[in-house]
Amino acid sequence: MQKKVHRLVMAAFVGPCPDGMEVCHNDGNPANNYVGNLRYDTHQANYADMFIHNTHGMATKTHCRNNHEFSPGNTLIHNRKNGRTQRSCRSCWAAKSYINRHPEMKPSFQALADSYFEKYGKENHV
Incomplete structure (x- = not known):
């Protein structure tokens, strides 16, 4: 059975x-296996880290x-x-919402979403 380095480091220096x-x-760097960079935590917390570190x-x-x-x-x-x-x-959410009320517009989804993007996409643009 092959073990990953970070698991071996934690088992050796922190415990099972x-x-x-x-x-x-x-x-968020899986290559950084320094014991000070590692911790035991839940799967949910590990998954959340992917968003915090922009690795998801x-x-x-x-x-x-x-x-x-x-x-x-x-x-x-x-x-x-x-x-x-x-x-x-x-923009897409607004277009889908509009199409739910006006199903005949479904073939025009992309054009409708693009028109919403002209409005929303420029708001608070960084």
Whole structure:
């Protein structure tokens, strides 16, 4: 059985991993296995670290699937029931909401979303 270096370091210098815990890197760099950079924590906390350190694939995306930039004015943050947050494109959300009320506009989704992006995408742009 192959063990990862960070697990060996923690086991040697801190002690065995408690049940339900895993080894986390404080700086988000998996190559930094210095004992001062490691801690035992929950899987949920380890997963949250990926967003804090911008190492999660979704956290580093700069545009939605319809190519609208995630600018401050065009980004919605949703608090989900499980305690996690999710971001979405405000322009696409507005277009979907409009189409729910006007189904005949569905073929024009991209043009509608782009028109919302002209409004929201420039708000609070960094």
